[in-house]
Amino acid sequence: MNKTRRIGIYNNKGGVAKTTSVINIAYAFAKKGKRVLVVDCDNQENCFSFFFSNQSTKEVFDTEYDGILHTTWQKYISMDVATCNNDYDYILFDLPPALSDEVKQIIQHLDEVYVPTMLGEFEIQGLKKVTDEINNQGTKLGGIFVTMFQAKNDKELIEEFRTVLKNRLMNTVIPFSTTVRESQKAGLPIEAYFLKRNVPQIGTSWKIVNAYNSLADEILREVEA
Known part of the structure; x- marks a missing residue:
């Protein structure tokens, strides 16, 4: 890979697991030996709070995980671009659920944007507005991925989504899991939470971990092709 890739996770609709996805994609990337900077662009700073550490070098903060550092958008824009390109393989941006001028500015800065979505009757209409805006800013749509999927309720809807x-x-679908809230409360990515609790890698528990690992692989195949 010749340069740092700047990847945004964005939807103008809240509650679609943007921050959860950023956290767990960053963790999956780092496991593969990638050096990742996570940039929290939301004023609520949920992602920044999740990774928070007192150890910092001015604009960038360490985390508990090798290969993952984090910062905020305001700190990031004061950084030297050349330094970022030398220090990181990937920069992941957790964008807020809005379509403000600042969000448009951030989208323009990115190489690709990936859009998480829940399944629902109104979501397809909303996705068009999101993807059109990404295109309007001259940025590549990396793809749209489904989160919080429940097979018994969403089987027909996902086929409709694939048709449209x-x-x-x-290809990757992130299943619904009650563990997400538990892992966030513990301040851990889902896989790290399972490992800490010695959850056996059998049954349905690890499906969400496997899905995020699969999603990370799918993104890497796309951006490193």
């Missing part, structure tokens, strides 16, 4: 979105809908 075609190859823009990614």
